Amino acid sequence: MMNNAFALAGIVIKELYRRKDFYVLFILTALLTLLLGSINFFNEQNIARYVKEFCLLLIWIASLVIAVTTTARQIPAEREQRTIFPLLAKPVSRGDLIFGKFLGCWIASGIVLVVFYVFFAVITGAREHHIHVAAYFQAFWMHWMMLGVVVGMVLLGSIVFAAPSSNSTISFVVILGILLVGRHLNKVADSLAEPTSSILYTVYYVIPHLEFYDLRDLIVHNAGSAPWWAVGVATIYAMVYAALFQFVAWMTFRRKALN
Amino acid sequence: MDDVPTKSSELKMASPRLILLLLLASAFSLSTVLAQWHQNWAGNRSDNGSALAVVMGDSRRIFANHFFTKADVYFHSGYYPSIFDAPKQQERSHMEEDLTQTHDDEDEDDHHAHDESCDHGEEHGEAEFLDKPRNIIDAFGRNFYITSHSHLAEGEQREMLPWLKIAAELDPQKVQTYTVASYWLRSRLNKPKEAEQFLREGLRVNPDSYEILFELGRIQRENYTNPDNARNLWELALLKWRKQESAGLKPNEFNYQQIIGFLGALEEQQGNVVKAIEYFEALKEVSPAKADIELRIEKLKVASEPQ
Numbered sequence: 001m002m003n004n005a006f007a008l009a010g011i012v013i014k015e016l017y018r019r020k021d022f023y024v025l026f027i028l029t030a031l032l033t034l035l036l037g038s039i040n041f042f043n044e045q046n047i048a049r050y051v052k053e054f055c056l057l058l059i060w061i062a063s064l065v066i067a068v069t070t071t072a073r074q075i076p077a078e079r080e081q082r083t084i085f086p087l088l089a090k091p092v093s094r095g096d097l098i099f100g101k102f103l104g105c106w107i108a109s110g111i112v113l114v115v116f117y118v119f120f121a122v123i124t125g126a127r128e129h130h131i132h133v134a135a136y137f138q139a140f141w142m143h144w145m146m147l148g149v150v151v152g153m154v155l156l157g158s159i160v161f162a163a164p165s166s167n168s169t170i171s172f173v174v175i176l177g178i179l180l181v182g183r184h185l186n187k188v189a190d191s192l193a194e195p196t197s198s199i200l201y202t203v204y205y206v207i208p209h210l211e212f213y214d215l216r217d218l219i220v221h222n223a224g225s226a227p228w229w230a231v232g233v234a235t236i237y238a239m240v241y242a243a244l245f246q247f248v249a250w251m252t253f254r255r256k257a258l259n
Numbered sequence: 260m261d262d263v264p265t266k267s268s269e270l271k272m273a274s275p276r277l278i279l280l281l282l283l284a285s286a287f288s289l290s291t292v293l294a295q296w297h298q299n300w301a302g303n304r305s306d307n308g309s310a311l312a313v314v315m316g317d318s319r320r321i322f323a324n325h326f327f328t329k330a331d332v333y334f335h336s337g338y339y340p341s342i343f344d345a346p347k348q349q350e351r352s353h354m355e356e357d358l359t360q361t362h363d364d365e366d367e368d369d370h371h372a373h374d375e376s377c378d379h380g381e382e383h384g385e386a387e388f389l390d391k392p393r394n395i396i397d398a399f400g401r402n403f404y405i406t407s408h409s410h411l412a413e414g415e416q417r418e419m420l421p422w423l424k425i426a427a428e429l430d431p432q433k434v435q436t437y438t439v440a441s442y443w444l445r446s447r448l449n450k451p452k453e454a455e456q457f458l459r460e461g462l463r464v465n466p467d468s469y470e471i472l473f474e475l476g477r478i479q480r481e482n483y484t485n486p487d488n489a490r491n492l493w494e495l496a497l498l499k500w501r502k503q504e505s506a507g508l509k510p511n512e513f514n515y516q517q518i519i520g521f522l523g524a525l526e527e528q529q530g531n532v533v534k535a536i537e538y539f540e541a542l543k544e545v546s547p548a549k550a551d552i553e554l555r556i557e558k559l560k561v562a563s564e565p566q
């Protein structure tokens with residue numbers, strides 16, 4: 001099973017560097033960051049935090065775009081081009097296919113993140129004359145774990161929804177919603193009457209809290225790194241959600257007609 | 260039926276070159292009319308000078324507040340309430356409060372000592388917006404964002420400047436942006452020249468701003484040690500303030516206290532006792548610290564009496 005999954009993952013990774021999405025987004029991120037970093041504010045040479053904030057924002061946007069769009073087109077493309085039939089005719093089960101696609105998209109996202117974070121470290125190192133290695137590694141790791149959940153979620157969406165475009169749009173709305181208000185849903189629930197309050201509280205407990213993985217504030221304001229035990233727990237939390245999404249995707253895909 | 264041409268080539272059609280020429284001529288004629296109309300049009304943004312103003316129009320003011328607040332977020336090193344945490348919006352940002360408090364402190368050293376020793380949360384009336392964690396997710400999530408209150412260290416205040424500059428670009432009429440940036444530039448970052456330049460940019464857009472004139476006076480007095488220029492600027496600020504008051508615009512009374520207070524102190528230092536007493540008498544009318552000012556006036560009167 002693992003061999004099949006790794007073989008499928010390899011194809012997804014090759015697809016990433018054949019397509020232009022990553023190159024375009026990376027060049028755009030680099031150009032915008034360098035452009036912003038070159039602005040002179042009151043002849044102060046050592047202002048760094050706004051560049052870090054902007055660069056990290058672009059990295060988050062770019063990585064989400066790459067992860068969501070790459071994952072959303074995997075299974076629909078196989079079905080559309082009818083390559084899914086010869087693929088499943090080989091000793092590859094539907095479970096292998098789901099896991100292989102997940103692994104490929106997740107590792108591809110990881111490769112993308114490595115490039116982005118190395119660029120970020122170089123830029124901030126040049127401005128601050130110091131690289132916070134532990135904090136940057138944590139930021140990268142947590143970001144990658146978060147993308148694991150996202151890839152799992154979008155993979156499930158690619159089986160449930162009819163087209164990659166609708167899947168991508170809905171996924172982006174859900175992901176942004178969780179990132180922006182996920183942390184505060186309990187406060188909103190407290191101010192509401194029953195049964196809305198209970199419903200919202202249930203949503204709060206059920207959703208994957210992607211905002212845990214956003215360490216941008218710690219990085220931007222040089223607030224040190226998060227406790228390592230918390231990073232460990234968050235990693236397990238992400239893996240559980242990623243596995244859950246894959247399991248539901250597999251259950252749905254098992255009963256689905258391919259044509 | 261005999262008149263209908265049998266082949267398409269027999270159709271009489273104007274030459275494409277002629278059509279193109281006609282279109283070009285029409286476009287040119289229209290542009291001469293439209294260009295003149297656009298120049299006189301009230302909605303024309305091309306004269307605004309700033310690229311942001313041209314692209315965003317008046318909508319840019321909506322974002323200016325966001326960036327001004329962003330500077331305050333940086334001042335608090337990222338520890339800042341969200342709209343879900345702060346039901347009551349504060350009228351003034353904390354970096355502004357810092358500015359006005361220092362205005363009251365004549366002794367900078369006192370202020371530094373005060374900075375280091377006191378609890379800023381209580382000093383600024385900032386409630387610690389993070390209550391006890393409500394549940395396990397809330398408690399766990401606090402490991403990944405800033406949960407302790409601190410201010411930017413000495414010299415690091417420069418990190419706020421980009422946001423203040425952007426806020427001023429977006430809303431040049433927001434006077435606080437200039438005065439707050441100027442305060443940090445002149446008092447903590449030792450950049451009075453840049454502060455003055457920024458204030459003068461603000462004054463060009465807000466020629467009636469007594470706040471900007473007052474700040475310019477402080478640069479002259481405290482950074483350039485030029486009391487004459489400071490006096491001129493503060494007197495102009497006072498004039499502008501009184502003009503706005505008589506026009507019924509309700510200018511800020513605290514700024515009035517600052518202007519006459521600083522003018523009084525300047526005249527006292529320069530030995531113009533009569534003028535100083537005059538300003539302090541005016542200050543006594545509006546200040547909550549009437550007893551202290553009365554004492555100061557008495558001292559001045561005693562000192563000025565012939566032995």
